Amino acid sequence: MLDKVKELIGEVNDFKATTKEELEAFRIKYIGKKGILNDLFAEFKNVANDQKKEFGQALNTFKQAAEGKINQLRETLEDADLNKSSLNDLTRPAEPLNLGSRHPISIVKNQIIDVFSRIGFTVSEGPEIEDDWHNFTALNLPEYHPARDMQDTFFIEQNPDILLRTHTSSVQTRYMENNKPPIRTLSPGRVFRNEDISARAHCIFHQVEGLYIDTDVSFADLKQTLLYFTKEMFGKSKIRLRPSYFPFTEPSAEVDIYWGLETETDYKITKGTGWLEIMGCGMVDPNVLKNANIDPTQYSGYAFGMGIERIAMLLYQIPDIRMFYENDVRFLEQFKSIS
Ligand code: DAH
Secondary structure, three states: OHHHHHHHHHHHHHOOOOOHHHHHHHHHHHHOOOOHHHHHHHHHHHOOHHHHHHHHHHHHHHHHHHHHHHHHHHHHHHHHHHHHHHHOOOOOOOOOOOOOOOOHHHHHHHHHHHHHHOOOOEEOOOOOEEEHHHHOHHHOOOOOOHHHHHOOOOEEOOEEEEEEOOOOHHHHHHHHHHOOOOEEEEEEEEEEOOOOOOOOOOOEEEEEEEEEEEOOOOHHHHHHHHHHHHHHHHOOOOEEEEEEEEOOEEEEEEEEEEOOOOOHHHHHHOOOOOEEEEEEEEEEOHHHHHHOOOOOOOOEEEEEEEEHHHHHHHHHOOOOHHHHHOOOHHHHHHHOOOO
16 A cells, blocks of 8 residues: 555656646646545555554655645746747737936036047046035135135035035046146036026036146147037037136136027027137136146146036027926936937
């Protein structure tokens, strides 16, 4: 009797099924109501008392083997079914793949980086929480300098030494501290100003700072670089430099590009002049070089800074700066096709 059960266990373990029907027939044969297992249980009373224990254990092993086999084969067959339905029909439309889109700020930032990296600029970054030295003092804006008022600063916990950087020019200072000329670097990043939020201004926005330092760098180099940039970025090749003032550059200028007066929008955004201001620039003030331990008698350089939102608004005709931060998918999805 015991040998018969052992034989059955072997049979069960060796069993294979390729269809659900075969598996069901197996189940009925071995553990169905009128199956072999129940027949064997019925035999139990005829087994000699001293063999009952061993026989009972063998029956249990048999039962577990049969049930385990059924579960395992059922899973295998179901998996196969699933694969068949999804993989065998190669003409089935694919699952829709929802590709995300880049934020317009990132798109424009990457374009700017791309244009300057082609002429040897590398990217550098600095902290958004800055100290007074890097954001102001080293940039020739000592305490009580009136130009500090132009940049409504957020201070951190009433400590006048720690602040949210008001411009990416702070990265200039850090970069000069840690690198020796020649320097060609571009520093994109987020900046903060305590300003009222409107369609044209926000308290958080983005800038890109450029810095070039070497021997014999002249204003002509700056102008030529800016011309190259405006051609590549906007496809416009007319610029003008208006004298201006920034504490960290001397001389300083504001860069306008000739946008044209072809459409009604052109009239509106250029206020009827055809000219658009896009950035500030100038020759790095010798004091700024000195503050970073670069000898101004040996080296000179230029710097420039521009707002990314402003450029993105121009390129994509975005009428309100707040749209960049609202995360409205109807706005963001419009940039889907742009890498
Ligand atoms: N930091 C200036 C701003 O936030 C922009 C700027 C102007 C940067 C002239 C420069 C520069 O590097 O040379 O308005």
